[in-house]
Amino acid sequence: MSGSDMSANKNYPAADENLLEISDLVVRFGDRKVVDGVSVRVARGETVALVGESGSGKSLTARAVLGLLPTGATATGSIRLTDTEIIGASEDDLRPLRGTRAAMVFQEPQIALNPVQRIGTQIAEALRAHGRIGKAQARARAIDLLTQVGIPEPGKRVDWYPHQLSGGQKQRVVIALALSGDPDLLIADEPTTALDVTVQAEILRLLRDIQRRNNTGVLFITHNLGVVAAIADRVVVMRAGAVVETQPVRELFANPRADYTRELLAAVPTLPEISAGGAAVAAVESVPQTPAEPVAEPEPVLRVSDLSVVYRQRGKHFQALHEVSLTVAPREVVGLVGESGSGKSTLGRAALGLVPATSGEVVLQGVALNGLSRKELRGLRKQVALVHQDVTASLDPRRSLADSIGEPLRVHRVASGSLLRAKVGDLLESVRLPRDYATRRPGELSGGQRQRVALARALALAPRLLVADEPTSALDVSVQAQVLDLFADLRAEFGFACLFISHDLAVVHEVADRVAVLRAGRIVESGLVTSVFQAPREEYTRRLIDAVPAPDPLRARRAEISPTPAPLALGA
Numbered sequence: 067m068s069g070s071d072m073s074a075n076k077n078y079p080a081a082d083e084n085l086l087e088i089s090d091l092v093v094r095f096g097d098r099k100v101v102d103g104v105s106v107r108v109a110r111g112e113t114v115a116l117v118g119e120s121g122s123g124k125s126l127t128a129r130a131v132l133g134l135l136p137t138g139a140t141a142t143g144s145i146r147l148t149d150t151e152i153i154g155a156s157e158d159d160l161r162p163l164r165g166t167r168a169a170m171v172f173q174e175p176q177i178a179l180n181p182v183q184r185i186g187t188q189i190a191e192a193l194r195a196h197g198r199i200g201k202a203q204a205r206a207r208a209i210d211l212l213t214q215v216g217i218p219e220p221g222k223r224v225d226w227y228p229h230q231l232s233g234g235q236k237q238r239v240v241i242a243l244a245l246s247g248d249p250d251l252l253i254a255d256e257p258t259t260a261l262d263v264t265v266q267a268e269i270l271r272l273l274r275d276i277q278r279r280n281n282t283g284v285l286f287i288t289h290n291l292g293v294v295a296a297i298a299d300r301v302v303v304m305r306a307g308a309v310v311e312t313q314p315v316r317e318l319f320a321n322p323r324a325d326y327t328r329e330l331l332a333a334v335p336t337l338p339e340i341s342a343g344g345a346a347v348a349a350v351e352s353v354p355q356t357p358a359e360p361v362a363e364p365e366p367v368l369r370v371s372d373l374s375v376v377y378r379q380r381g382k383h384f385q386a387l388h389e390v391s392l393t394v395a396p397r398e399v400v401g402l403v404g405e406s407g408s409g410k411s412t413l414g415r416a417a418l419g420l421v422p423a424t425s426g427e428v429v430l431q432g433v434a435l436n437g438l439s440r441k442e443l444r445g446l447r448k449q450v451a452l453v454h455q456d457v458t459a460s461l462d463p464r465r466s467l468a469d470s471i472g473e474p475l476r477v478h479r480v481a482s483g484s485l486l487r488a489k490v491g492d493l494l495e496s497v498r499l500p501r502d503y504a505t506r507r508p509g510e511l512s513g514g515q516r517q518r519v520a521l522a523r524a525l526a527l528a529p530r531l532l533v534a535d536e537p538t539s540a541l542d543v544s545v546q547a548q549v550l551d552l553f554a555d556l557r558a559e560f561g562f563a564c565l566f567i568s569h570d571l572a573v574v575h576e577v578a579d580r581v582a583v584l585r586a587g588r589i590v591e592s593g594l595v596t597s598v599f600q601a602p603r604e605e606y607t608r609r610l611i612d613a614v615p616a617p618d619p620l621r622a623r624r625a626e627i628s629p630t631p632a633p634l635a636l637g638a
Contacts, residue, residue, distance in 0.1 A: 084109050084146075085251045085283040086131060086168070091143040091153075093126050093135065093307075101126050102307040103143075106285070108251060113277060113284040115294045115315070117330070118304035119542035120513060124287045127304070128253050131285070132168055133160040148250060165196055165247030173256035175236035178243070179228040185212070185239055186224035192246040211242040216272060233406060234265035241272065251283045252276070258293060262405040262569045267613040270297050289542045291334050292572075292615030295319060303327050316619045333547035334617045335572035338600050340608065365432055366393040367531045367563040368417055373426035375412055375587075386412040388587045389426065394531065399557070399564045401578030401595060403571055403610065408584040410567045414533040417565055418450050419443050431530060448478055451524035455536035457516045461508040467494070467519055468504035474526040493522040496559065497552060514545035518552065525560055532564045538573060550577060571614050575599050583607050 086108040093101035101123040108114045116124045130141050133152055145152035147167050152160070172178040180188055189211060190204035199207070205224065212220035215238040228236055237257060244252060254273065258266040274297060277284055286297060294301055294315065301318045303311040303326065311324040322328045375387040387409045394400050402410040415421040416428055419435045428435045431449050438446065451474075454460040461470050468490045475481045481489050491501035497518040508516055517537060524532060534553075538546040550573065557564070568574050574581055575595055582592040583604065591604045602608045 085148060086285065087144070087146045088127065088131070089144040089146075091127060091130060091141065091145060093123070093130060093139055093141050095138050100139075100307050101130070101141075104304070104307075104309055106302050106309075106312075108283040108285050110250070110283050111277065111281045112299050113274075113286055113297055115298035115301045116285060116287045116304065117289065117291065117294055117301055119289055119330075119544060121306070122304040123307040124304050125255055128170075128255055128285060128287050131251075131253060132164050132170060133157070134170075165192065165244075166249055168251040168253060169244035169247060169249040171237075171241055171244045171252060171254040171257045173259055175228070175233070175240045178240045179236060181228055184225050184227055185231075188239075189224075189243060189246055192243050196247040207246075208242075211245055212239070214245065214276070215239070215242045216268070217242075232265075233261055234268060237261065237265075237269055238272065241269075241276070245276065248280075249282065251285065253285045253287070255287045256289075257286075259288075259290070263571065263615075264405055264610060264613040266293070267615070270615070273297065290615070291330060291543060291617045295617050295619045295621075296615040303330070319617065319619055330543055331617065333544045335547075335550070335570075335576045336617060337572050337575055337611060337614055338596075339621075340600060340602065340611060364396050366395050366429075367398075367431060368392075368394040368565070369427075369429040370413070370417065371427045371429070373413070373416060373428060374424045375409075375416055375421055376424040386587050387416070390584075390587070390589055391426075392582055392589065392592065394563045394565060396530070396563055397557070397561050398580065399566050399578045401574035401581040402565060402567045402584060403569065403574055403581060404584035405569065405610075407586070409587040410569075410584055411535055412587075413584070414452075414535055414565050414567050417531070418452055418533055419447065420452075448527050449529055450531045450533065451527070451529040453517075453520050453524050453532065453534040453537045455539060457513070457520045457537075457540075458508070460520060461516060463508050465507070466504065467506050467508070467511075470508075471504075471519065471523045471526060474523065478527060480527065489526070493526060494519075496525070496556065497522045512545075513541055514549060517541065517545075517549050521549075521552070521556065525556065525562070528560060529562055532562045533567070534564055535567045536569070537566075539568065539570065546573070553577060571599065571611060583610070 084107045088104060088106040091101055091104045092099060104123065104127050106114065106116065116127060118124045126135065129135055131145055131147060131152060133155065135141060141153055143153060147163060150163060186205055186208045189208035193199050193204050193207055208224050209220045212224060217223055217235060217238055231239065258269050261269060270293065273284065276282060288294060298315045300312065300314050302309055303324065305326050311318070311322065311327050318327065319331065322331060370390060370392050373387055373390045374385065377384045377386055390413060392400065402413060404410050412421055416423060423436060430446060433446055435443065468487065471490045471493055472486050475486055475489060490504050494501050494503055499515065499518055511519065538549055541549060554577070566574060566578055578595045580593060581595045581598050582589045583598065583606070585606050591598060591602065591607045598607060599611060602611060
């Protein structure tokens with residue numbers, strides 16, 4: 067059955083009629099309200115952004131639309147999906163609505179896709195759930211859907227497994243699955259959170275194109291206000307389970323009514339607009355100035371010279387870094403930016419001695435890492451520390467915070483007993499957590515508090531170099547702002563240098579002194595962060611910057627009508 071045939075069998079509402087009307091929705095777990103009196107409507111052809119921090123109730127509200135609340139949750143109020151009341155409907159009533167009246171695009175494609183089934187098989191199963199369809203027809207429709215969502219060589223990749231696709235391609239397949247039933251309403255739950263900025267821009271463009279082509283309604287759940295400015299028509303702001311403000315997108319950004327909305331907008335890091343003179347300005351600023359008298363420069367904390375790293379497995383090899391050179395001075399923050407696979411994390415781990423150099427040299431505190439014994443390397447690592455991207459995975463849920471923070475002090479025999487407890491308390495206070503949190507476990511903390519604990523542990527031995535690998539990527543915007551303020555204070559207090567790895571260019575602009583832009587394992591541009599971001603010399607850097615969604619609807623719309631750049635990387 068073709069897409070047009072499926073559309074012909076549906077009774078669409080009028081263009082100005084609401085596809086979704088949520089009225090006074092309340093969701094409870096026992097006696098505890100987690101969604102409290104929420105009302106939202108979405109019309110055909112409209113995108114409504116549901117915005118809020120973790121715990122605001124936005125995802126539960128969205129899942130209630132499809133009757134997909136978790137076990138133990140109960141809902142009251144009204145949810146009308148076109149002409150059907152969802153609250154109180156039986157599973158038999160809801161099943162035919164899922165995928166046809168409304169479909170969900172999930173945040174994490176790794177979870178949404180079956181890793182042991184081919185892409186075409188998964189789409190065919192979704193098609194059969196909506197009606198009888200032959201094997202040849204299902205394959206043809208799967209290829210058609212993959213074509214619609216911009217998968218290259220769809221006739222070939224329909225037979226691929228998810229692991230053979232990039233992150234952006236996997237998210238496109240998830241969108242194809244959602245489109246398989248030709249839904250009236252798409253519910254997109256943080257669909258771009260885990261993606262690089264360029265891939266995110268492509269997915270947002272894809273969703274807008276689908277909406278315009280099919281006149282679909284979209285309920286878009288996110289905490290990224292730059293994404294909201296780029297895609298939304300109206301915005302519903304939630305906090306602690308309740309709606310605090312609803313406005314058209316331009317009015318909300320220009321004149322937010324609620325204090326909470328103003329706080330969210332103020333917390334968003336922004337990039338300056340690229341200056342008209344671009345490369346010329348950068349060239350002028352890069353001219354070295356001759357001092358009146360010789361000035362002795364301090365020895366870099368880190369010096370990387372012509373570093374290449376090749377990963378070898380089962381006779382195959384992949385070159386992650388190609389002759390990379392950079393330095394990090396004492397107390398300096400150098401940002402590393404680039405897409406997934408650009409080599410950012412490999413460079414950070416090579417700086418810590420966790421990844422061996424294939425060729426070239428890494429010098430840490432004046433000592434070359436090449437050829438060091440395990441004992442010598444262990445002693446040198448007292449001077450360095452790593453802050454992981456996934457802080458939940460890096461903290462043992464079974465151990466107290468005192469155990470986690472104190473581990474480096476015990477391993478390197480710096481402190482024990484009462485001195486260890488005192489140092490742990492001091493470190494907790496340095497990251498603005500009470501000393502009595504030492505007895506708590508990670509599960510008792512919020513995401514922002516866990517990131518503070520990770521910083522405390524990293525600073526336990528007062529390292530000279532900190533490698534921060536995407537330390538704020540999983541945080542809400544206001545929590546991210548708090549952690550970045552804390553990072554600046556800790557840098558002033560402890561005096562560490564830092565390699566700050568991120569795909570969020572606005573965050574790097576806020577924290578870094580210099581920046582290096584990586585692409586396919588090579589540094590394509592570097593310099594002062596203000597110079598590089600305001601006057602990029604390389605087209606790749608310019609396109610990275612252009613892909614960042616600005617928290618300004620007018621600027622976002624201007625970017626949307628400008629010529630569409632070609633994808634930056636194959637498979638984006």
